[in-house]
Amino acid sequence: MSDTQPQKSGILASAWDLFASIRLTVGILLALAATAVIGTLIPQTQPAAFYAAKYGESGARLIAMLQIDDMYRSHWFQALILMLAVNILVCSVVRLKTVWKIVFSKTPSFSEKSFKQPAGEPFTVKTPPEDLRKRYHAFLEKRFSTVVHQPADNGFLLFAEKGRATRLGVYVVHLSVLVLLAGALVGSFLGFDGYVQIPEGQSASTIHLRESGAAMPLGFEIRCDDFAVSFYESGRPKEYRSTLSILEDGQVKTTKDIVVNRPMKYRGVRLFQSSYGTASAKDVSLAFTSKATGMTYRQTMGIGESITLPEGLGTFTLMRFTNSFLFMGKHDVGPSFLGMIEAGEDAHTVVLPLRHAAFDKMRQGDVVVTVENFESVMYTGLQVAKDPGVPLVYAGFILMILGIYITFFTAHRKFAVRVAAEKGKTTVTVFGTANKNRHGAKRKAAEIGDKLANLNA
Structure with a gap:
């Protein structure tokens, strides 16, 4: 048992490392891109005869075997989607650990070393540092979610921050992709x-x-x-x-x-x-013209009905209506009525195309049948x-828009105010930094410095 446990652990670790790889992400995305190209070039969800006619019998068999005829519902495409979802999930978990500690830390740590250059010129006031501490602390608390006081040589440091949760923006995008993929798989x-x-x-x-x-x-x-x-x-x-x-x-x-x-x-x-x-049709008006006498007899009947023809011409049955009829198996004569004339032991099929009124003359029978009028039954x-999966897809798009906004238009900003007594005066220096758009953070820090200076006016 002790021999198999490390082996299992090694297999799981290898699988974890595989799915944590960005290379795997690139490979899956390239495979999906190739799939999209194939799905565009080869028509989807067509009958088997279509592929046989277009690509030959061997090509049609290969397409059916690889499920390329319905690629987006194929097992291998679903496996690619599932692998991409697992890959994104594992990559997110691996990289989330550090960010999680920053975002959800109950005791955030600040260091003056992380602030390199001051935002604007330091200013001096005559007020002692201890008298400024409460005033500056109250000012920052109104504008920032976190404010920390730290003693320093000849004065103090005030650290402030906002937007810690914005570091999760990229993971909201990752989550949105997972939700979209889940929607695709559910559908x-x-x-x-x-x-x-x-x-x-x-x-x-x-x-x-x-x-x-x-x-x-x-x-x-x-x-x-x-x-x-x-x-x-x-x-x-x-x-x-x-x-x-x-x-x-x-x-x-x-x-x-x-x-x-x-x-x-x-x-x-x-x-x-x-x-x-x-x-179908109902109330079909038919004309029966006797070849021997030239007499025309008219009758209105429905599908499936039979009538006895005058002059001993036999029995006529109106069998059915079809939107397309292949005459002699190869000539499409369009919408047609089909009937049957039985005279004694002889029975003849009667084709009555609506586009060719005199079509039945070619049969050269004892009676010519024509369609004069009918009432259509539409379908x-x-x-x-x-x-x-549609609700999941909608939710995924909403999450993606939210995640993109957080990722590109918000930032985790940190500010530091150093107050130190020097030669009978107090020097105030303001710093600002951010994980994104550091120039914007410095501009904000300069604005804070101006407002702090005005507090002493």
Whole structure:
């Protein structure tokens, strides 16, 4: 047991030294920078077929194996973030010890040796040092948090300081980075980003994750009560608006209209208006023209309905509507209705593209079917996202702004007032120094000297 204990201690010490190294910080930051470059060059969260087409089968397999297709959620990226957090934490702890003693010391120590040059010229007064001590001490106490009296040859020294806590500014910045990294990790592990398409009047309780396409239940229902879209004169969409209701156990919990950039939020899940389209159709008006007689028969029907055609032309079923149909597997003819004509033992699929009214003539059947009118049933496309790390990210940014302000715009300032009797007169010398902006501290010390001189006027 005595042999293993030093070994464990040595391993822990080596790990501590590693994470306390600035070189490790630089290495991790360079790795993250390289990651950002790769993530910019290689499109993220695309289907596997996209990478195979763009980079070849072997390249696609390599991308999938290294998780480059969803890099910011990959295990190795999360490990880099975690290593950076530990590195910053250890570096801060190592360097905080000395600062901690300075900031939280109950008995601060002052030394005249730390004040090198006086701020301005010393001045002389006729008042004895002992008569000045209380007067100067009271003056400094009104302006500084700490004032210490120290006897000296032929007089005394008064030390004053303010801003001791400002030495922690850089550690507030470090803490803000840790909070930001924690927010990123929480969002990466516990958050999700998906999408769902909901036709008007219908609801959905499951979404598809963007990175994998897998279905994920939400724990509540989203119902699209209404959808409306307005257009510019050019035909471009001006605004599309969805009226959404959230239901749990069949009860409506909340209802809200959403548009682009004005999402709905429920239980930490944000619903963004993302897209829209035609989901289906109703009250479809069809014309059936007999090739033998030239007669045209009109009928209004719904999806899934069947009718018997006149002249013994068979039975027609309106099967479904699709926003995109590949005719013969390769020609996209756009939004189309699909139907089926059954006459005896023969059955023929009927494709009715909305952009090509006479398309069914190419089938050369006994009856030509055309679409005359219909009422669209629209769907709303929603981006559904949850990022529980967002509050931490906001808190991190606030801490960072506070830390940067403390670090660059405040300082720990120290001042010394030396009062000594010389040849029947009293000489007063004021010193000032700071851990940052020492010239500013000297200017402040000169102002203090002028005010002390005026106390004796």
